[in-house]
Amino acid sequence: MKIYTRTGDNGTTSLSDGSRISKGSVLLHAYGTVDELNSFIGVVISQISDNFLTKVQNELFVVGGMLATPVENWEKYWKVERLSEFTAELEREIDRLSAELEPMRGFILPQGSRLIADTHVCRTVCRRAERYVVQLMEENEAYKPVQVLLNRLSDFFFILARFFHKKEKIFETLYQSAK
Numbered sequence: 702m703k704i705y706t707r708t709g710d711n712g713t714t715s716l717s718d719g720s721r722i723s724k725g726s727v728l729l730h731a732y733g734t735v736d737e738l739n740s741f742i743g744v745v746i747s748q749i750s751d752n753f754l755t756k757v758q759n760e761l762f763v764v765g766g767m768l769a770t771p772v773e774n775w776e777k778y779w780k781v782e783r784l785s786e787f788t789a790e791l792e793r794e795i796d797r798l799s800a801e802l803e804p805m806r807g808f809i810l811p812q813g814s815r816l817i818a819d820t821h822v823c824r825t826v827c828r829r830a831e832r833y834v835v836q837l838m839e840e841n842e843a844y845k846p847v848q849v850l851l852n853r854l855s856d857f858f859f860i861l862a863r864f865f866h867k868k869e870k871i872f873e874t875l876y877q878s879a880k
Contacts, residue, residue, distance in 0.1 A: 717770045717778070731833035732768035735761055735851075738826045745823060748816045749865075753794060757854070760787045764847055768834075772843045784846040791853045798864045808876035809863070817865045824858035827851055 708714075713721040714729065722728060739761045746754050760783075767779050775781055811821035831851035837844045866873050 717766070718774060720771065727833055727836045728768060731830060731837060732765045734826060734830035734833055735765045735768065738823060738830055739765070741819065741823045741826055745816065745819050748819065757857075760850075764850065767847065772841055775843070781846060784850045788846075788850045788853050791850070791857050795853070795857050795860050798860045802860070802863050802867060805863075806873075806875060810874040810876055811862070812874055813866055813871040814869055816869070817862050817871065820858055820862040820865060824855050824862065827855040827858060831855065 709724065712724050714724050715721050739758050742754055742758050742761070745751075746758075763779065763783060767775060767781075767784075770778055811825075812818055828851075831848055834844050834848045834851060838848055863873065865871075
């Protein structure tokens with residue numbers, strides 16, 4: 702089987718139902734950014750083996766699949782409640798990691814080690830995906846569970862970066878005001 706089909710050479714791609722949309726659409730930006738996030742998580746996993754991060758990757762495939770499926774077909778192919786269940790699981794993991802951390806003393810700069818910086822990249826790419834989903838929500842509130850999951854996931858990456866600071870015994874560098 703050839704990897705190239707040439708069907709996208711005109712700047713469109715197909716959704717799961719075969720309908721075609723512009724590669725410049727907000728929907729494509731949303732699920733393309735989710736795919737990008739998944740790849741950056743792979744970069745983090747290449748530095749530290751973590752079963753929960755692999756679970757996050759699997760759940761992001763579900764999110765990407767949902768975004769590539771017209772909303773009216775979600776119930777046919779996806780369990781929408783899975784997003785809420787995973788959001789709750791993210792909250793439990795955030796709480797577990799947070800319990801091991803000192804309270805924040807200010808704004809933290811995204812630096813310290815390659816692992817910490819890459820985790821912050823995951824956080825910011827996740828925020829970008831969320832912004833695209835918020836744009837989709839302006840036309841269809843059905844995207845709300847995806848937005849909530851991405852919001853919580855970016856919180857998770859922030860706490861995970863702080864946790865890596867502790868684990869690697871690297872001090873958090875705080876923002877210093879110019880005042």
